[in-house]
Amino acid sequence: MAYSVKMDIQELSVYYGTFKALDSINLEILSGAATAIIGPTGAGKSSLLRSLCRMNELWEGARTEGKVLLDSENIYDPSVDVTMVRRRVGLLARRPTPFPKSVFENVAYGPRMHGVKDRGKLTEIVKKSLKQARLWSEVKGRLEKPALQLSPGQKQRLCIARALAVEPEVLLIDDPASGLDPISTAQVEDLILDLKEHYTIVLATHGMQQAGRVSDYIAYISEGHLIEFGPTSDVFSRPKDKRTEDYITGRFG
Amino acid sequence: MTSLTTRTRRREKAIFLFMGFLTYTVIGVLLVAIMFLARKGIEDWSGWIKVDGIGYLGSQLVDTLLVIAGSFIIALPLGLATGVYLCEYRAHSKVADGILKAADYMAHIPPVIYGLFGWGIFVAKQQQVSAAALLLTLALWLLPKIISITSQALKSTPLAFRRESQALGASIWQTTFHAVLPYASSSIAAGALEAAARIAGEAIPVIMLASLSLELAIKSSGVLSYRLYESIVNSVRYSQETPYGVALLLLTLSLLLQLAAILVRRQETNTKYR
Numbered sequence: 299m300a301y302s303v304k305m306d307i308q309e310l311s312v313y314y315g316t317f318k319a320l321d322s323i324n325l326e327i328l329s330g331a332a333t334a335i336i337g338p339t340g341a342g343k344s345s346l347l348r349s350l351c352r353m354n355e356l357w358e359g360a361r362t363e364g365k366v367l368l369d370s371e372n373i374y375d376p377s378v379d380v381t382m383v384r385r386r387v388g389l390l391a392r393r394p395t396p397f398p399k400s401v402f403e404n405v406a407y408g409p410r411m412h413g414v415k416d417r418g419k420l421t422e423i424v425k426k427s428l429k430q431a432r433l434w435s436e437v438k439g440r441l442e443k444p445a446l447q448l449s450p451g452q453k454q455r456l457c458i459a460r461a462l463a464v465e466p467e468v469l470l471i472d473d474p475a476s477g478l479d480p481i482s483t484a485q486v487e488d489l490i491l492d493l494k495e496h497y498t499i500v501l502a503t504h505g506m507q508q509a510g511r512v513s514d515y516i517a518y519i520s521e522g523h524l525i526e527f528g529p530t531s532d533v534f535s536r537p538k539d540k541r542t543e544d545y546i547t548g549r550f551g
Numbered sequence: 552m553t554s555l556t557t558r559t560r561r562r563e564k565a566i567f568l569f570m571g572f573l574t575y576t577v578i579g580v581l582l583v584a585i586m587f588l589a590r591k592g593i594e595d596w597s598g599w600i601k602v603d604g605i606g607y608l609g610s611q612l613v614d615t616l617l618v619i620a621g622s623f624i625i626a627l628p629l630g631l632a633t634g635v636y637l638c639e640y641r642a643h644s645k646v647a648d649g650i651l652k653a654a655d656y657m658a659h660i661p662p663v664i665y666g667l668f669g670w671g672i673f674v675a676k677q678q679q680v681s682a683a684a685l686l687l688t689l690a691l692w693l694l695p696k697i698i699s700i701t702s703q704a705l706k707s708t709p710l711a712f713r714r715e716s717q718a719l720g721a722s723i724w725q726t727t728f729h730a731v732l733p734y735a736s737s738s739i740a741a742g743a744l745e746a747a748a749r750i751a752g753e754a755i756p757v758i759m760l761a762s763l764s765l766e767l768a769i770k771s772s773g774v775l776s777y778r779l780y781e782s783i784v785n786s787v788r789y790s791q792e793t794p795y796g797v798a799l800l801l802l803t804l805s806l807l808l809q810l811a812a813i814l815v816r817r818q819e820t821n822t823k824y825r
Binding site: 356381384385407410412460461464 | 642643709711712713714715716717719720722725730
């Protein structure tokens with residue numbers, strides 16, 4: 299296998315109060331690949347993404363068991379600084395919310411929090427991140443304008459730029475198509491294909507075609523259980539599990 | 552064929568006409584009251600400059616402002632720190648929730664109770680009213696208000712800002728200062744200005760402290776609200792002239808503070824979401 303293991307998920311369970319959202323998940327996220335997490339609504343896709351950067355801790359009543367190794371270091375170890383985890387593993391929420399600040403300040407937010415004060419350096423990072431997120435040409439003349447004036451597709455890409463500015467190693471993307479029109483969705487998908495060259499990507503989606511277009515690996519989860527994991531082409535052409543086949547064909551046919 | 556004008560519609564019209572009449576009557580009465588106060592207050596111009604045995608009106612205005620500033624200097628940092636700690640750092644804690652509910656409740660306790668607190672805690676032992684006792688009493692009254700204002704402002708800031716900020720690797724502290732407070736601060740400022748207007752006009756804790764004390768030491772440096780109370784009592788008891796000047800000054804001060812609160816809130820909606 300050409301890929302090395304970037305994140306190793308071992309016996310991961312997530313509870314919300316007494317509700318078990320994820321049940322003993324074992325999964326390897328491979329370095330430099332795009333892994334799509336597919337499954338019906340409520341399967342636990344978002345919970346899985348959030349538990350990879352310890353964001354689930356911010357949900358009331360959430361509890362996590364098991365290990366998640368990032369380059370063989372357990373991110374749930376009590377000695378780990380959670381802000382360092384989130385710097386290395388970025389999360390794009392399902393409905394990304396720009397801060398009510400300027401376009402520039404939105405992208406500069408992460409680097410500022412991590413101690414970059416020099417205006418020149420910040421400008422450089424902002425420009426680079428916006429270019430990577432394919433938003434630069436649309437906003438370069440209005441960096442000081444409020445980010446909330448952008449269109450929904452631009453906001454999505456702004457939030458991608460904001461996440462990239464922190465220079466994460468892994469990028470978790472939760473349902474990037476939700477609430478976007480087909481053109482904006484296609485733009486974001488193209489962008490993800492681009493980003494795959496530089497980042498390890500984990501993508502939660504219920505769009506089967508999106509998963510097929512973008513991902514190298516697919517993990518199918520249902521009701522908190524991992525049903526199947528494998529290379530995208532294999533899972534699509536000859537799924538091992540009957541439930542995966544039903545889900546995939548149900549969506550296609 | 553049914554007619555296009557119906558009885559229901561006509562009845563509705565009559566009801567709204569009547570309600571409109573009531574509304575304008577109430578507004579009219581209020582306007583007359585304010586105009587009466589303003590005319591009398593300006594006639595009472597002498598009070599603004601004359602020494603009347605108790606003190607200049609101007610100096611009472613200064614005293615009032617000093618009392619507001621003093622009680623805010625004590626209560627504002629404490630209230631802000633408490634509110635931020637309980638809402639942001641102890642976000643899902645039941646204890647924090649309980650304390651915030653208690654603060655909300657205490658913010659609505661009648662000021663007369665705080666007057667008694669102040670008397671019991673700060674005055675009773677020394678048998679003497681000091682400026683410090685007055686400031687501490689008002690600060691005590693203000694504290695739950697500030698906590699309550701802060702927590703309400705923080706709770707109305709979208710959860711998404713906190714999540715996005717922390718997902719970018721910011722700590723809770725950084726998130727509070729850079730993603731939450733900038734959007735809560737104008738609500739907090741407006742709420743604080745409204746609280747200041749209350750403090751300026753509230754006579755009861757001052758009266759409690761002053762009248763309960765053996766030697767009415769507070770008299771010589773009375774704040775406006777107390778001065779007004781006292782002169783009304785005197786005018787009834789000794790048929791002295793009622794000082795409309797004080798009332799007008801107090802009304803103006805209170806209106807200015809509330810106007811400032813409105814402006815702060817308006818600026819908030821202009822800059823935040825545009």
